[in-house]
Amino acid sequence: MATVKRSARTLKVAPVLALKGLKKRYGGKLVLDGINLSLAEHEVVCLIGASGSGKSTLLRCADLLEPIDAGQISLESERVAFEDRSADATRRKLGIVFQGFNLFPHLTVLENVALAPRVALGLTQVAAERRAKELLKSLGLAEKAREYPDRLSGGQQQRVAIARALATEPKVLLLDEITSALDPVLVAEVLETLRSLALSGMTMLIATHEMAFAADVADRICYLEDGRLIEEGTPQKIFGAPRDPRTKEFLRRVRSISAPGAKLRAGSRVKRTVRAKR
Template identity: 60%
Template sequence: MSEPVLSVRGLVKRYGERTVLDGVDLDVREHEVVVLIGSSGSGKSTLLRCVDLLEELDDGQVLLDGRDVSDPRVDADVARRAMGVVFQAFNLFPHMSVLDNVTLASRVVHGVPREQAERRARELLTRVGLAEHATAYPDRLSGGQQQRVAIARALAHEPRLLLLDEITSALDPELVGEVLALVRELAGQGRTILMATHEMGFARQVADRVCFLDGGKLVESGPPEQVLGDPVHERTRQFLRRVIDAGRL
């Protein structure tokens, strides 16, 4: 079996006396979609931030294609270039056009010539259905459109791994579907994705594997039909009962 694109080993993250991640082990293989589920505060977002090296690890390792990128001797910026990340907030620069937002990292961080970066950006904007908005500014777009721009920006440098952190949580309900449809399309194209979501129905449709986090521990992991349909652990069952009561499954 090939080396995982991402391996997390014994990951521990603390904030003061509070342990947010407690010895998490996780692999994501090439072309695999792994979905993190769990209550707010379970550690999903912190795990993604640790993978992207935005948080300092208290213990454990993050390996990308077998290389320990969490080693302090490794240049974190170089490691991050292999990852694309989209957060809950769109984080678009309001004073820049859509096109400039998508090309900025390619030009400034990766040194791609402007013409080449803009050609790639226009291809991506066409793919996410926003080609006609290339010269628009973010405040002229809906929330769903802004999030699609953020996804295009994350894809601009062809990352090995795409990290998606609750990317629909800040959207109005009617805009959630258009963003999830784009993620479904990316998954169908074979992208390697690690994402956190509260959308259980979507997780069931798109995930190769679902991982349930609770109290900073990875409690259960497996195919969506098993974890969401016939979970082994009582804590997973309790969580899913609440989700069903809330109408999210």
């Protein structure tokens, strides 16, 4: 599998998404413990860690689907919060895709993708469907536009979910272990879709168990454990020479990372050609 090549580009100083000191509790359990994380425009950041480390909760809080107990979330330098009246407008700038496809079974693929631009952005049906058709074509699903979700494979349904998340033209795309519910045979087609998005310059925060994929596409890797950001760095540093013993132990347990991690060298990984911003 060829590595995606992207031309190096200096990332903006001001992050498009910034999370500062995030804390989140469920009952008496602290599931996010002072997370600090930011994404520059066009950057791809992968979250890794064992199940229960806080990756999914972090994404849900970043998307304002869950209130935080402490900390600050900023989008394009504007502070936002779950309870703000502007929260819905903020959510429209963030696309999120979950493990479950969550497609409306009574709507066609085209209708599923066109719904958000109509409802959230106020586009006409014609304009929304035009946008939906363009997205489906770009993701290799043009011929499935009139099908219903139950006629699609799991991989195809997940790509429709990605198209739906992109339909509002978000500033940042959040992805929560979206291959976890798929048959291994179908994982590759979804990961290839994400590689294409990375190639196009989409800003993404991805929680994943696919270590080789993370090594391939990420500008930065963040290792989470017990709700804390333990270590972050380039794929070469995290997979090739992690500093924290907890990171080392996690990677030791993930046998699939040994080969790709060992082969990473500075300058050998992802290079993107970033599109001009619309």
